[in-house]
Amino acid sequence: MRRFQTQFSLLISVLILSGFSGCISDEVIFGDNDRGISGGLVMACLDSSKYTELVIEVDFESGYQPKSSSTDLLKQRLEEVCDKPDGVTITFTETVFGNQGTWTDDDVRSYGWEHKENQPQTSSTLHWQIIFPSGKYYQDSVLGVAVDASTVAIFGDSVEEAKGPIFGRPSAEEVEKSVIVHEIGHLLGLVNIVYESLYDHEDADHPNHSNNEDSVMYWAIESTSIGSIISGELPDEFDEWDLQDMNDMKTGKVEVNYQLWTP
Numbered sequence: 001m002r003r004f005q006t007q008f009s010l011l012i013s014v015l016i017l018s019g020f021s022g023c024i025s026d027e028v029i030f031g032d033n034d035r036g037i038s039g040g041l042v043m044a045c046l047d048s049s050k051y052t053e054l055v056i057e058v059d060f061e062s063g064y065q066p067k068s069s070s071t072d073l074l075k076q077r078l079e080e081v082c083d084k085p086d087g088v089t090i091t092f093t094e095t096v097f098g099n100q101g102t103w104t105d106d107d108v109r110s111y112g113w114e115h116k117e118n119q120p121q122t123s124s125t126l127h128w129q130i131i132f133p134s135g136k137y138y139q140d141s142v143l144g145v146a147v148d149a150s151t152v153a154i155f156g157d158s159v160e161e162a163k164g165p166i167f168g169r170p171s172a173e174e175v176e177k178s179v180i181v182h183e184i185g186h187l188l189g190l191v192n193i194v195y196e197s198l199y200d201h202e203d204a205d206h207p208n209h210s211n212n213e214d215s216v217m218y219w220a221i222e223s224t225s226i227g228s229i230i231s232g233e234l235p236d237e238f239d240e241w242d243l244q245d246m247n248d249m250k251t252g253k254v255e256v257n258y259q260l261w262t263p
């Protein structure tokens with residue numbers, strides 16, 4: 001479906017989003033701990049020579065389990081880009097994180113790692129984790145955040161608030177589908193986190209995000225004002241440049257940095 005942006009909604013979004021900082025943890029972009037940075041395990045996903053299986057561990061607080069339509073879509077998107085002959089599996093565990101108040105990147109890292117069932121690189125299986133906690137990110141316009149090479153959080157209360165103002169479109173379910181693929185897209189290194197794209201599709205004002213509103217990596221996908229910015233259907237797939245970037249990383253056409261594992 002065609003999407004369009006009215007001047008009015010553009011004005012509103014500029015007002016709302018000025019000062020907005022984005023959903024990748026700046027801190028870990030420059031970190032060098034063994035948890036890596038977002039995109040630090042992209043080659044482990046794109047290549048099957050060591051890791052033949054991918055498990056996505058979904059840890060959710062009571063009442064915050066993602067819809068099966070979202071996780072089914074995520075599995076499909078991962079199967080489209082990652083080479084995993086033994087498959088992509090998603091596991092679900094109800095979890096009490098015990099964090100009071102808002103979430104920082106450090107909170108997501110520490111509570112996330114405390115509850116990981118496996119180290120990210122275990123035998124021939126790659127483990128990534130998505131937590132769905134109660135409570136919001138400390139910047140309450142942020143729907144989700146990728147904090148290291150294997151850990152993502154999605155904030156259900158904020159996803160609920162991101163529903164569109166008119167007739168509830170987009171619905172919270174549609175927002176959740178886009179955000180879950182978007183955040184995992186950051187674990188896949190998009191856009192330009194661990195490589196330099198051969199194509200000019202990174203948004204100049206929103207680093208590590210796409211300038212194409214038909215890409216799930218479009219910068220507005222992470223924001224509660226998404227419903228005012230994108231009219232019509234939300235993107236929930238990688239566009240041709242995102243796919244090309246991943247292909248270029250896999251084939252060695254571009255240099256891939258900050259990797260915790262290389263083929």
Ligand SMILES: [Zn+2]
Pocket residue numbers: 022023024182186209222
């Ligand atoms: Zn993002």
